Amino acid sequence: MPVWQTLYGELKKNNFEIVSVAQDTGGAKAAGPWVEKAKPGYTVLIDTQHEVTRLFDMVNVPTAVWIDEKGRIARPNEVAYADNRLKALHGLDAEPYLKGLRDWVANGDRSPFVLSDKEWKERLKPQKSDHALAAAEFILAEYLHRAGNRADAVAHYKEAQRLNPDSWNYKRQAWALGDAERDYGTNFFKEVQKLNGKPYYAPRTLPEPKEKKN
Amino acid sequence: MVRFLLAAILLCPAARAAPGAERRVVIYDGAATAVGAAGDESKDLWLTLADLTAATRFTLKPEGVCRDEQCFPIPAGRAKEFVAQRGEVTWFNLSEFGRLLQQPVAHDAKHGVWCFGPRPSVQNAHVASRVAPDFTLPDLKGKDHKLSDFRGKKVLLLTWASW
Known part of the structure; x- marks a missing residue:
């Protein structure tokens, strides 16, 4: 900031x-x-x-x-x-x-x-239908969690993660709400290690500066 | 007996909605609304017309299911899949309407909560137009701001999180 x-x-x-x-x-x-x-x-x-x-x-x-x-x-x-x-x-x-x-x-x-x-x-491509459903599952999970049904929210957070495995927001947010190891059997650093260097964010594609040729 | 019924009607949103209704929650456009829904005979979510409007702002009209200036006609020959009259009460099948509009729908049976996402044509409008989709969100003091309030300036829209 x-x-x-x-x-x-x-x-x-x-x-x-x-x-x-x-x-x-x-x-x-x-x-x-x-x-x-x-x-x-x-x-x-x-x-x-x-x-x-x-x-x-x-x-x-x-x-x-x-x-x-x-x-x-x-x-x-x-x-x-x-x-x-x-x-x-x-x-x-x-x-x-x-x-x-x-x-x-x-x-x-x-x-x-x-x-x-x-x-x-x-x-730019239209949103995949699985990703659209993941967003609905995520909002449902958030509602259940906020209403005090924390254990039941986990199933819907997991469904959002399954439908949109590329979304680290849906993973990291859910893991942060309780004990990630207990509820999801994993944590952020374990998952990053699994990627083995593959980016876990939307890659940057800035135009490369033109190099001077000798 | 009358007093008991009156108390039940006042205390239970389902009873207020319609006889034989059970309490459900509909999340539509991100907003949660408690509604009364028809019993368990259908896997679909059937709402009274009053609850339909309360939860979604859609109204059933002769020309279709309408909100603001937009109407979605009920496909010819399929009226019974969308509208059912039981006694005094008219029920509307919001699940079938969701399928018609190709909305993503998440459901929790235990708690009776249904969450409807946006139609694909709404979600993906910016892919063709390149116009940033608008949203309204509160600041820390609870004051709402719209992204489009910043038109006329260059905006860096930045997301972050505490987690």
Whole structure:
């Protein structure tokens, strides 16, 4: 959050906003302390049903989407680290992403970081029906959990995870609600190890800087 | 006896909805509504017309099942799959309507909860249009914000989590 705040301070004069949405079934109680500590100047919203995850077909956090002045998506969802604190874990350098973001804020549609319509058509697909059902199972699980039927919610969280195995939001959120080993027989680090280096986030596909040829 | 019945009607949402109804919860557009539903003879969710509107804002009209400016006609010859008259009460089959609209539906039989997701054409509208799907969510103080409130600015829509 502090890095996003610095970036926001730098770019907001250029008609730029950050809308930061917590994917937290625990609501303000879970997300609030983080916000109160960082006191960001930008807008922070609470999403107990992971609606934004569903709308944009996201699979993990942190994930970001760039939306232009007309409400058009300039870049669809991809992993968005603001700094390199967890670089040892995911191997991504934050700097090229932040450079791209600055370029887009300065140049708008002329920025090479805006996805072309051709790339958009290649990349964006309708949501799979299993993933749509996973989102409904997840909301049902969240309802049961909140109503105090925690044990019965687990079956629906598991169903959401089965239907959308790519969604780390549905896994990590459910594991965090109780004893992951007891309820799900696993935990985050075990699952990351199983991937053996395969990314567990929506990959970044920033245009590569052109190398000088000798 | 009359007093007992009155108390039962006041205390039990199912009894208020219709005679012979059981308590159910419908989650539609993310909002949960307690309704009375017809008994166990069907695996489908049958609601009274009042509960249909309370839970989904859809209304049964001669031209179809309507909400705002949009109406979905009931397919010819299939009226009995959607609407049933039992005594004084008209029941509507929300499960069949969900299948008609190709909605994803999750169900918990033990707790009587049904969750209906959006139609594929709504969920996937942005794939063709490239326009960001809108949403309304609260901030920490409970004040609602819409994504489209930020039109006219460039927006970095960023998700994170405490977990």
